[in-house]
Amino acid sequence: MGRYVLRRTGAAIATLIAASIVIFAFIHLIPGDPVYVMLGDGATPEQVARLRNRLGLDEPLVFQYLIWAGSALQGDLGQSIFFETPVTQVIAEGAETSILLAVITMFWIVAFGVPVGILAAIRQGTWIDQGLSGLAMLLASVPTFWVGLYLILIFAAGLGWFPSSGFPSVFDDGGLYNLRYLILPSLALAAPNAALILRLTRASMLDVAREDYVRTARAKGIPPYRVVLRHILRNALLAVVSAFGFTFAALISEAVVTETVFALPGIGRTVVQSILRRDYPVIQGVILVIVCLYLIINLLVDLSYRFLDPRVELE
């Protein structure tokens, strides 16, 4: 077990180092002098020299990388060119919105996708199954921003149940009640992913139901609900859990769109704006943070998989 964790963690760190080199190289892959790209044509020579110096562009490349990676390790991702504040601060400002959005979205995905997938599998072939599977197919195939716009149209503009944009911090007036600002965006973000998890849960339940060991379980005369929960679901979840890592990756790119549609002050919107502003240190910092998160989540998925499936240890 200990060796398994070590090996997995080592692999994650190696991936992170490789990713950080790519992220670092990004600023040097921009055609032309990045300093002029960032500052625009009207920059004075002093401004250019100051930025060049601040970015350390006069040093050799390897040296630059080591300095950048070393500072990143100490929590220093450089300065935002637009805001003239530390990148970590820019990220921190969007973090509350994005983290809450991600948590609520994951909640919808797990709370709807898995149980409804189980229901569809148990009722395989009935109108319940056909209805649910059809709905899942529909949701999985429409783009997030379109679901978002529809939700705004119906529940914000039409019924007025939820606000359509923005998100005041839960630490401001309104407290946790401010979370209602995140209901529609999280639903929009969850819809296609919950639909995928639903279909995956259903398909893998039906796959497992055909296994010989499920027949063995039935032969014992244990009640059918126990056969479903203990034998079918337990094994079917192996496939579903490993899909959560990928779901997270999909969430990140869809979150950028959703935050823009709902005008949420999150990291996704920060990225979009930074790209438009050519605020490269912020872009680099955000991508590095996202890669770290992605690796951590997948590491957790791998480790939880080990607990669910005793065979992993030997492989």
Added chain:
Amino acid sequence: MLNVDNLVVSLRNGPQILRGVSFGIEPGEILALVGESGSGKSMTSLALMGLLPPALAITGGTVSLGGTEITHLAPHQRVRRNCGKVAMVFQEPMTSLNPVLRIGEQIGEAVRVHDPDAVPADRAKELLDMVRIPDAAHQLSAYPHELSGGMRQRVMIAIALACRPQILIADEPTTALDVTVQRQVLGLIRDLCDRLGVGVLFITHDLGVVAQMAERVAVMYAGMLVERADVGPLFRAPLHPYTAGLMACLPDPESDDPLLATIPGAAPRAGAVPDGCPFAPRCVRAASRCRSGALPLVHGGEGHSARCHFPLTAAASA
């Protein structure tokens, strides 16, 4: 004890897979069910268990155990109604155990259902001892992938015994095992049958193991029992040409000739079974009247019968 009467199993809205199968099994007795692959042996056992796959159903006949009819009851319904129990050891030990549950849990959950008063862990250990798994207490916490095929099949037998069955079905329990392991598992089944007095339906495609395992034999062809007899008379004087053909396929210990005889042709697929005798197209003795109409039941002595117009033994009487 177990009584199967004219059992018919069909694909839903489709052809019959079993076409009127009848036999009985007494406590402590082993009945061997023999036949080529695809003849319907596994479907017979699943029908007796109440575990037919969704595409198939019992469309005629009855199964009763100790006088109670259990034809259409699934195992959990049999538990709830407290009727007699049939347990089964499946063909494939590598896939028949749940890979993510410990052996002890998999036996224990059967104990909990059938032996509510027992302590599951104690009873599970007792069962592992009974099927001669060394170091039983330790193996309770093993996962299936940590055990060999032979050990897994013993665990399967332990699970079946945990159900306190009156009838144990063993569906080609050793086909997937090495020869030496095969012999041990067969010996174990024989021994448990004698010791616990359970009736055993022993399914095999190998007539060779029948003689050492069973008291009585039923030969199945295309979903039909073509011959039933005690082991001795069957080997001495088979009535049905199909049975004789199967015996001709057995390796001869006296001869060095590695080439085995085979019955020419192939068994008919379900749904494409010809009228009359299903074996007629492959039978050297077949005549025109074999190809249509009902088949006569011929007898060759006490408890020995076959369905054939031209049985091999002249003494046979209609």
